[in-house]
Amino acid sequence: MIEYRNVRVALLGAGSVGSQVARLLLEHGDELASRAGAGLELVGIAVRDVDAQRDVDLPAELFTTDAESLILGADIVVELIGGIEPARTLVLQALQSGADVVTGNKALLATHGPELFAAAEQVGAQLYYEAAVAGAIPIIRPLHDSLAGDRIVRIMGIVNGTTNFILDLMDREGATFEDALATATELGYAEADPTADVEGYDAAQKAAILASLAFHTSVPLAAVHREGITSVTIEQVRAARKAGYVVKILATAERLTDEDGTEGVSARVYPALVPESHPLASVHGAKNAVFVEAEAAGDLMFYGAGAGGVETASAVLGDLVSAARRHVIGGPGVAESTQGALPVFPIGTVRTRYQITLHVADAPGVLSTVAGVLAKHGVSVETVEQTVASGADATATLVIGTHLARESDLANTVVALRNEDVVVEITSVLRVVGA
Amino acid sequence: MIEYRNVRVALLGAGSVGSQVARLLLEHGDELASRAGAGLELVGIAVRDVDAQRDVDLPAELFTTDAESLILGADIVVELIGGIEPARTLVLQALQSGADVVTGNKALLATHGPELFAAAEQVGAQLYYEAAVAGAIPIIRPLHDSLAGDRIVRIMGIVNGTTNFILDLMDREGATFEDALATATELGYAEADPTADVEGYDAAQKAAILASLAFHTSVPLAAVHREGITSVTIEQVRAARKAGYVVKILATAERLTDEDGTEGVSARVYPALVPESHPLASVHGAKNAVFVEAEAAGDLMFYGAGAGGVETASAVLGDLVSAARRHVIGGPGVAESTQGALPVFPIGTVRTRYQITLHVADAPGVLSTVAGVLAKHGVSVETVEQTVASGADATATLVIGTHLARESDLANTVVALRNEDVVVEITSVLRVVGA
Numbered sequence: 078m079i080e081y082r083n084v085r086v087a088l089l090g091a092g093s094v095g096s097q098v099a100r101l102l103l104e105h106g107d108e109l110a111s112r113a114g115a116g117l118e119l120v121g122i123a124v125r126d127v128d129a130q131r132d133v134d135l136p137a138e139l140f141t142t143d144a145e146s147l148i149l150g151a152d153i154v155v156e157l158i159g160g161i162e163p164a165r166t167l168v169l170q171a172l173q174s175g176a177d178v179v180t181g182n183k184a185l186l187a188t189h190g191p192e193l194f195a196a197a198e199q200v201g202a203q204l205y206y207e208a209a210v211a212g213a214i215p216i217i218r219p220l221h222d223s224l225a226g227d228r229i230v231r232i233m234g235i236v237n238g239t240t241n242f243i244l245d246l247m248d249r250e251g252a253t254f255e256d257a258l259a260t261a262t263e264l265g266y267a268e269a270d271p272t273a274d275v276e277g278y279d280a281a282q283k284a285a286i287l288a289s290l291a292f293h294t295s296v297p298l299a300a301v302h303r304e305g306i307t308s309v310t311i312e313q314v315r316a317a318r319k320a321g322y323v324v325k326i327l328a329t330a331e332r333l334t335d336e337d338g339t340e341g342v343s344a345r346v347y348p349a350l351v352p353e354s355h356p357l358a359s360v361h362g363a364k365n366a367v368f369v370e371a372e373a374a375g376d377l378m379f380y381g382a383g384a385g386g387v388e389t390a391s392a393v394l395g396d397l398v399s400a401a402r403r404h405v406i407g408g409p410g411v412a413e414s415t416q417g418a419l420p421v422f423p424i425g426t427v428r429t430r431y432q433i434t435l436h437v438a439d440a441p442g443v444l445s446t447v448a449g450v451l452a453k454h455g456v457s458v459e460t461v462e463q464t465v466a467s468g469a470d471a472t473a474t475l476v477i478g479t480h481l482a483r484e485s486d487l488a489n490t491v492v493a494l495r496n497e498d499v500v501v502e503i504t505s506v507l508r509v510v511g512a
Numbered sequence: 513m514i515e516y517r518n519v520r521v522a523l524l525g526a527g528s529v530g531s532q533v534a535r536l537l538l539e540h541g542d543e544l545a546s547r548a549g550a551g552l553e554l555v556g557i558a559v560r561d562v563d564a565q566r567d568v569d570l571p572a573e574l575f576t577t578d579a580e581s582l583i584l585g586a587d588i589v590v591e592l593i594g595g596i597e598p599a600r601t602l603v604l605q606a607l608q609s610g611a612d613v614v615t616g617n618k619a620l621l622a623t624h625g626p627e628l629f630a631a632a633e634q635v636g637a638q639l640y641y642e643a644a645v646a647g648a649i650p651i652i653r654p655l656h657d658s659l660a661g662d663r664i665v666r667i668m669g670i671v672n673g674t675t676n677f678i679l680d681l682m683d684r685e686g687a688t689f690e691d692a693l694a695t696a697t698e699l700g701y702a703e704a705d706p707t708a709d710v711e712g713y714d715a716a717q718k719a720a721i722l723a724s725l726a727f728h729t730s731v732p733l734a735a736v737h738r739e740g741i742t743s744v745t746i747e748q749v750r751a752a753r754k755a756g757y758v759v760k761i762l763a764t765a766e767r768l769t770d771e772d773g774t775e776g777v778s779a780r781v782y783p784a785l786v787p788e789s790h791p792l793a794s795v796h797g798a799k800n801a802v803f804v805e806a807e808a809a810g811d812l813m814f815y816g817a818g819a820g821g822v823e824t825a826s827a828v829l830g831d832l833v834s835a836a837r838r839h840v841i842g843g844p845g846v847a848e849s850t851q852g853a854l855p856v857f858p859i860g861t862v863r864t865r866y867q868i869t870l871h872v873a874d875a876p877g878v879l880s881t882v883a884g885v886l887a888k889h890g891v892s893v894e895t896v897e898q899t900v901a902s903g904a905d906a907t908a909t910l911v912i913g914t915h916l917a918r919e920s921d922l923a924n925t926v927v928a929l930r931n932e933d934v935v936v937e938i939t940s941v942l943r944v945v946g947a
Contacts, residue, residue, distance in 0.1 A: 101661070101808060112660045112728075207658060213809035215650075215658030222657075223642060223650030225547045226536070226829020293546075356815060359794045373536060374648035374816065374826035380791060381812035391809035394661020 083116040084401045087151035087176075089123045089144055089167055093386030094181060094208070095157035096133040098393050103135070109394070113401035121147045132386065149174060153400045155393060156180040157208075165189055172196040172204065177403065179396040181208030181389060187282035187298040190289060203403065205396035210283045211236050211365040213388035214381040215395070220290050220369070228372040229291040232330040233510060236283040238363030238383040239267045239274035240306050240326045244348070245361050247314045248323055254309060266363050276305035277346040280328045287367070288330035288344040294419040296330070302345035302424035309348050313505045316434065320476070322350035323358040327510065333422055341420040343427050347508060350432055355511040368511075425485030430459070432478050434505040435494065439465055439473040443499045447475060450497060454490040456482040472501055478509065518551040519836045522586035522611075524558045524579055524602055528821030529616060529643065530592040531568040533828050538570070544829070548836035556582045567821065584609060588835045590828060591615040592643075600624055607631040607639065612838065614831040616643030616824060622717035622733045625724060638838065640831035645718045646671050646800040648823035649816040650830070655725050655804070663807040664726040667765040668945060671718040673798030673818040674702045674709035675741050675761045679783070680796050682749045683758055689744060701798050711740035712781040715763045722802070723765035723779040729854040731765070737780035737859035744783050748940045751869065755911070757785035758793040762945065768857055776855040778862050782943060785867055790946040803946075860920030865894070867913050869940035870929065874900055874908040878934045882910060885932060889925040891917045907936055913944065 088099055102109065102119045110116045122135065123144035141147055144167050148154055154171035156178060158164045164185050171178050173196060180186070186193070186209050197204045207217045211234065220229070235241050239261055246257040258275065261267035273279045281301040288296040306326050317324050326348045334340050351358045356378045360366040365383025370376055382388035437443045444463065451458055460478035479487065494500050523534055537544065537554045545551045557570065558579035576582055579602050583589055589606035591613060593599045599620050606613050608631060615621070621628070621644050632639045642652045646669065655664070670676050674696055681692040693710065696702035708714045716736040723731040741761050752759050761783045769775050786793045791813045795801040800818025805811055817823035872878045879898065886893055895913035914922065929935050 097808070105661075105663070108663070109661060213806075214812060215654040218653060218658050219650040222834055223653050223830040224826065225833035226540075226544060226831075227826040228540070228543070356794065359791065371648075371826060373532070373822045373829070375820070375823050377649060377814075377816035379812075379814060382810045385810070387808045388810050391659065391662040391806060394808070395658040396661075398660035399657055 081115040081405050083118040084113065084404050085118050085120045085150060085152045086155060086397065087120055087123070087147045087153070088155045088157065089147075089164075090157035090159070091122050091124050091131055091135070091140070092157065092159070093132055094389045094393065095122070096131050096135065097386040097390035098155060098157065099135050099139070100133045101390055101394055109398060113398045114405040115401055117397065117401055120150060123147050145170065148176065151176050152404055153177045153179060153397060155397065156182055157393070158182070159184065161185055161188060168193060169196050172202045173200060175200050175202055177203040177205070177400040179205045179393055179400060181206070181393060183209040183279070183282040183286060187285040190286070191295050203400060205400055206286070207396050208389050208392035210286050211367055211379070212381070212383040212385060213391045214365055214367065214379050214383065215392070216367045216379050217290065219379065220287070224369070224371055224374065227374050229369060230332055230372055231370045232287050232291055232367060233357065234283065234287060234328045234367040235325055235357060235360050235365050236328045236367065236383060237274055237280045237326065238365055239271065240280070241360065241365070242266045242363040243275070244306060244309065244314070244324055244326065247309070247311055248318060249361070251311065251315070253311045254307065275307050277303045277326065280326065280346040284328035284330055284344045284346055287328065288342055291330055292332055292342045292419055294342055294421070296342060296344050296421050300344060300421040302347070304347040306348050310505070313507065316476070316505070317350050317507070321353050322509070323353060324348055324507065325351045325357055325360070327351075327357070329510070331427070333426065335422060335426050339420065341422045341426075343422045343424070345424055345427065349508040349510045351511050357511060425483065425488070427484045428481045429484055429487070430479055430481055430509040431487050432476065432505070432507050432509050433491065433494070433503065435475045435477070435503050436472050436501040437475055438499045438501065439471045440499065443473070444475070446497060446499050447477070447494065450493045451477070451479070451490055454486045454493060456486055456490050516550040516840050518553040519548065519839050520553050520555045520585060520587045521590060521832065522555055522558070522582045522588070523590045523592070524582075524599075525592035525594065526557050526559050526566055526570070526575070527592065527594070528567055529824045529828065530557070531566050531570065532821040532825035533590060533592065534570050534574070535568045536825055536829055544833060548833045549840040550836055552832065552836055555585060558582050580605065583611065586611050587839055588612045588614060588832060590832065591617060592828070593617070595619055596623065603628060604631050607637045608635060610635050610637055612638040612640070612835040614640045614828055614835060616641070616828055618644040618714070618717040618721060622720040625721070626730050638835060640835055641721070642831050643824050643827035645721050646802055646814070647816070647818040647820060648826045649800055649802065649814050649818065650827070651722075651802045651814050652725065654814065655722070659804070659806055659809065662809050664804060665767055665807055666805045667722050667726055667802060668792065669718065669722060669763045669802040670760055670792060670795050670800050671763045671802065671818060672709055672715045672761065673800055674706065675712075675715070676795065676800070677701045677798040678710070679741060679744065679749070679759055679761065682744070682746055683753060684796070686746065686750070688746045689742065710742050712738045712761065715761065715781040719763035719765055719779045719781055722763065723777055726765055727767055727777045727854055729777055729856070731777060731779050731856050735779060735856040737782070739782035741783050745940070748942065751911070751940065752785050752942070756788050757944070758788060759783055759942070760786045760792055760795070762786075762792070764945070766862070768861065770857060770861050774855065776857045776861075778857045778859070780859055780862065784943040784945045786946050792946060860918065860923070862919045863916045864919055864922070865914055865916055865944040866922050867911065867940070867942050867944050868926065868929070868938065870910045870912070870938050871907050871936040872910050873934045873936065874906045875934065878908070879910070881932060881934050882912070882929065885928045886912070886914070886925055889921045889928060891921055891925050
């Protein structure tokens with residue numbers, strides 16, 4: 078049997094994921110070759126500084142600072158630089174040269190996805206990105222292939238390990254947000270500047286990618302509604318648990334029909350109450366999970382490590398073997414599905430349930446006033462729980478659970494409640510999902 | 513743009529899954545066409561009796577009893593007859609005619625897999641079988657593609673919904689096995705003859721398929737060690753919960769190295785104790801889940817509906833779209849990976865932990881006698897808990913947790929304990945996994 082020539086792999090970036098990809102390529106070469114049908118030859122690793130300290134010992138002769146020349150000699154380019162530039166320019170160069178590209182770059186995909194997919198399609202190259210969402214968890218391929226015959230209704234993902242770690246620590250050990258963040262930083266789960274995680278920017282990128290893929294439509298990052306977890310208090314987490322919920326920050330992508338009957342999609346990131354019995358509620362620590370609701374398949378969940386060098390390298394290598402198999406077979410490969418180009422709805426269109434906790438004056442008629450405000454805004458109440466404060470300040474606590482209502486109506490309701498004299502303070506407003 | 517001709521799909525079988533596949537193909541034709549790049553034309557449905565009552569209303573003119581003629585005019589054949597014959601003959605005919613085959617037939621794959629894959633490879637046809645394991649859950653493609661660059665260490669699957677439903681009912685509502693089985697039958701989760709489920713035959717077929725795929729080796733059904741749940745008692749389930757465990761029946765596929773350093777695999781099905789904190793422990797009702805441990809990716813779990821007509825149809829349609837995409841692209845498709853042909857080890861080689869519960873005489877020296885039996889067989893004790901019975905019969909209960917030991921040593925230990933005079937009765941022997 079004539080052996081297929083080696084498939085030439087160029088690696089861009091040798092950070093925590095890139096160095097593990099290089100190591101596994103070198104150490105497991107024979108095994109990967111038998112899976113791919115051809116040898117995978119690592120022809121070089123482009124880095125900014127060839128002398129920098131790396132996590133893994135790799136042959137010095139592989140390193141180069143000349144990414145452009147490296148790309149020109151490659152069948153498959155693996156981009157693990159991260160960020161927009163120079164990653165964007167290099168990925169475009171690789172695709173235009175006819176190379177397949179494997180990337181884990183969520184920022185790049187969320188902001189320049191359409192441009193990259195168009196460049197790939199023009200020359201019949203492929204762009205693989207399993208590692209860009211939820212690290213080691215296979216979610217891109219199941220959405221693209223396994224569920225290709227189904228219609229996805231909603232995706233809810235715990236796609237940021239740092240924030241899940243923080244919320245889990247608050248829930249399980251009663252830590253405040255600040256203490257939990259400090260622990261996360263100490264353990265290396267959070268970066269020195271945690272903004273991208275705790276403000277939901279990272280999750281929003283993943284929401285854009287998931288929504289675009291699941292609904293065969295282009296969802297720009299700017300259209301993703303985003304709320305972080307910096308305002309989540311330990312009191313909210315405690316009260317949630319008492320009521321049978323867990324607070325999780327979720328990236329949600331949903332197919333919707335608005336009141337005019339127009340079909341569209343919504344992508345959003347916010348902390349929400351998840352019932353304890355929901356599979357997402359038992360995702361602990363820095364783990365990730367993506368919960369998928371499909372019309373025929375019903376509820377599915379994909380669970381695993383959402384980050385980590387070697388874990389994410391597994392996803393990169395899976396894509397690499399797929400790309401290499403395609404080289405051995407030849408042919409133009411699988412194009413992206415036709416884009417449905419559904420409209421992306423603003424957050425106000427989404428229907429959700431709220432849990433609103435209020436301090437109110439403990440006086441006759443207060444409940445009726447509050448209920449009146451909700452009714453006036455078209456928000457229907459499902460549950461009310463009233464606790465009279467033991468102190469002498471004559472206030473009571475109301476916990477109101479609403480039925481499904483439009484986000485815009487709910488937001489207006491909260492503003493109106495704030496303006497009522499009988500309302501001392503609104504202590505917590507959280508969405509309830511999965512119940 | 514010239515449109516690709518329709519891809520011709522022949523359906524064999526119109527049971528609960530087949531009729532849903534036909535319905536979705538007819539109802540969602542345009543959407544599926546845009547995903548596949550070509551129309552999917554259902555050219556006919558082969559059944560034994562064209563006049564039989566069906567779950568779904570389908571055009572009468574599609575039905576035929578002549579499966580062989582139907583196959584000859586098809587690009588893709590979907591086999592949902594189940595069982596060995598005539599499914600085996602028809603699938604072979606389809607593959608030999610050059611058609612791709614999509615099947616959900618676990619019995620056929622577990623017993624004749626190598627023959628079918630060889631037939632497919634000979635003509636460059638593809639055999640897809642996502643629906644054969646864990647219904648709607650994408651597990652075959654993630655193992656075949658997403659984890660192609662990783663090395664799978666172990667798979668533990670809740671792959672039979674009926675038995676998970678029964679064990680869950682015993683755990684959550686304190687039902688006996690008999691009562692839980694009766695409820696499962698009443699609700700349609702168990703068949704009139706529940707043997708295939710409760711004795712683990714169904715799970716064993718899935719274990720063989722998962723082990724073959726995960727370890728790129730051929731694991732015959734006969735090599736799968738199998739124990740069902742008929743002997744699981746409510747007392748065992750209660751005691752497990754008290755000790756922080758849940759009893760689950762698991763299909764396990766594992767890569768092992770025996771004492772001679774020989775690499776091999778093991779496939780087995782048995783009820784086992786799973787720690788409450790393990791993701792598999794919170795898989796309730798008739799749901800399925802497959803827990804995968806990979807060298808680089810770490811722990812992954814895939815969760816969802818393991819059965820059901822429309823749910824399983826989702827997996828079939830995903831395969832169908834993949835097969836159709838391949839027709840549009842042309843080319844020989846992705847061959848199975850090179851088979852590693854690792855030896856399949858017998859159950860005795862496997863190292864596991866046991867929890868042994870004994871009634872013993874409440875007399876001095878008993879613990880030392882019992883401990884001596886374990887030590888003699890090379891089984892090391894991790895925990896012992898002794899409870900003295902309140903009654904007048906002068907017996908005590910010992911619950912022994914062992915360290916990892918060879919299954920054969922553990923089995924010999926149990927036999928030896930049974931022969932000790934101080935041992936009144938061995939009330940429970942269960943394996944402990946995932947701890």
